[in-house]
Amino acid sequence: MKKFQVAIIGGGVIGSSIARELSRYDVSVVVFESGSDVASQASKANSGVIHSGINSPPYSLKARLCVEGNRMFQSLAGELGVPVKWVGKFVVAGNEDEIAELEHLKRVGESNGVPGLEILDEAGVKKKEKNISCRGALWVPTAGITSPYQLTIALAENAAENNVKFLLETKVIGLKKQAQKFFVNTTKGGFLADVVVNAAGVFCRDIVAMLEEPDFNVYPCRGEYLVLDKSYSWLVRSMVYPVPPKHTGVLGIHITPTIEGNILLGPSAEFINEDEDTRTTREAMISLLKHAKEMVPVVPDNAVINAYSGIRSKLASAENGGWADFRIEESRNTPGLINILGIESPGLTAAPAIAKEAIGIIAGLIVLKEKGSFKSNRARVNRFSGLLETERAKMIEKDSKWGRVVCRCEQVTEREVTDALSNPLGARTLSSVKYRCRAGMGRCQGGFCTPHIVRIMKDNFGMDVIDIKLKSPNSTLFTGRVREVREHG
């Protein structure tokens, strides 16, 4: 049976951050991910916002780790080659009552140590962002945006390059502790570990329940989004948030420019019964457009190119106000089990700080000795669309695949698709290509590139067509050949 010192359950942004932090040390680490790639749940389906810390009550873990994470973000993103933009955000007030709320938010933010907060009147807002309609707004300069899936992928790939073992399509189905060792049973066999990190997100209770009676419940809360065509990137440059609705523990439907130039509308907030129900609904689509237009009236109805949803892993029910703090702790009943619970917004921002927090706990359990071979920098991932003309010419000279554009909307080349398919995690679905190089993320939603990617998977990676999947172990794209052929004699 394979032995690892640390087993991390979940390859989301939290599991991948912890894995990457641990890869600095001389310790053997495995990550079990039930999906076909990392970032296959909430880590890929959120707003991609680096929060400032104005929204969490002072002295909460959420406030502290959000502000800490925010400060760590720039250098982490730099090391990993992940894009970050400090676009700032407006919290807009539509009436006098809401202006009073802005004052409250400002006080909370200041006591959490958030710098630069400023309340602007209508004219002040218009000067910075002419399409916003409001009575006034709180300007939050330290809020930023990143690509949540690119960050998670970069963390995981960098961890893998530093010898963390990632096992995809590997679901943990049993967990026992005997004689100071954890026995982890998975769909890919059994493993032994000294320490188990439960970073299973919305499934975190299921993991705890394998070992002990959980002292908490998870209340899944779905958030739906709409993605607008890049030709509307002029709508807003900064994020536009409403004053947070009371008693739901969410921030409200906001308008977010993405790092790639699209505009996101969302998320809705709907408590649901099933923790994997990532559907989109007509009701939410209508409501998202309506709410967005209240803040930015020129938001168009007919520019949606995609819709998706993510599930918040909440520890408080709707009846109890929907707000609960993060929990990052070693189980009292099962020493060696480190639970990371209730990670929802601002979880992405806090991820680097949560990882440090977790490492602190792990360091009390096993010896963490820094290894000399740790490589903190990840090779820069080149994008054809982001290169200058002269650079493009040079790249094509080196490898002609840089000259073959296979995704027309996002201008992605065959070389980038090939690089994406050669990732160190071994993720090879259509989505894993999409999230690495953006092929399929544009306005035609894969109409042009899908046949090209399938061709590359078949011809250059030797994949059988019936093994080609969209995003998860059973999401097969094809049912077989139209005609059986004997290829190559």
Add this chain to the structure above:
Amino acid sequence: MVEHLVDVAVIGGGPAGLAAAVSAGEHGAEQVVVIERNSWLGGILPQCIHDGFGVEETGKSLTGPEYAEQYINMALQKNIQIMLETMVIELRENREIVAVNSNGLHNIKAKSVVLAMGCRERTRWGAMIPGTRPSGIYTAGVAQTFINLQNIMVGRKVVIVGSGDVGLIMARRLKLEGAEVVAVVEILPYPSGLLRNVVQCLEDYDIPLLLNHTVTNIEGKERVEEVTISQVDGNMKPILGTEKQIKCDTLLLSLGLIPENELSRMAMVEIDDRTGGPSVNQELETSVPGIFACGNCLHVHDTVDMLSVEAKKAGKSAVECITNTGRKQYETVIHVVPGEGVRYVVPQRINRPGKVELMLRAKKPMEPVVLQVTAGKRIILTKKLRCATPSSMIKIGIVIPPRVFASRAALEVRLIG
């Protein structure tokens, strides 16, 4: 950067691009280049292995590949330069093109440019179909690519939403390959595709066509497992209580085609919101001098035959623009606007009196119907038509008297039921 100087540069090597290039060659252009992003010529014709192409144009019924071959051969005979696997990434108002292929970057300076980029398929999100996001959802054209060009079967039990021609053709194709086609679902009270395709692809194969219906939900965590269809009211809103669940593993989308004009917009070419394509004059010249448009990027056509005729005109105009033959500069421009019963008219502008051909599409099916063209209070043309349907483009010749032209009154085209 490789520099090229050409007479006519055609963007897109589909049927429109090929016909335009051949015509440009025939009308005396010496250096014509066709820039095509795929590794083949003919656009989607090679995957259209059914017949019916060329009937109106030549009287012969050809398959897509056969039809394409004719024009490919003509292009080769005319020494037209073909750049395959080459993506145009920039088009400027001064008719400079930046393109990329495996040999590097290319700067193509053209005396005139013909836009022939074609169209793309409307996606699930264009129609805002809610539900889960499993595999097994394909636009009809992509499914056709996989089945007919890559020998890959996309599914076994299929529902098709939208009754556009590609969807109808694919219903039959899937059935012939052993798939079960449960239904074709159309939100409108009439089919979107040509009548002959409804008969030959659905009725002949006992595939039900459900009018006034649409898909309102998709189920399936990983692969499509079920779709919900609902009846819609007169405003195309789903009627509560009419939901029906259909088990299937595949949903094909035939929701309409969108002209591709990202490059046109880059060159500041004015786009008509009604067609989704450039606004052109009777010579198919766009708002940017020297840039012409034809094919499905100008407006979506019913048949390749009509498209080729139009594209040849664009090719000819692109040459005349260089040689200046037959090209008088008129200062006056009159607009052509769709009136009652008309969804759009091409061309949108006319800059000379005389004979002009109009292409238009009806808003809804009507029979019998009177087509009327007016300029202010003056009636230019009145013509009785047996019927008009949105799926069949109407082509009509008119003659604009010089006095009418000089009055600068806009031409209004109406279909009166």
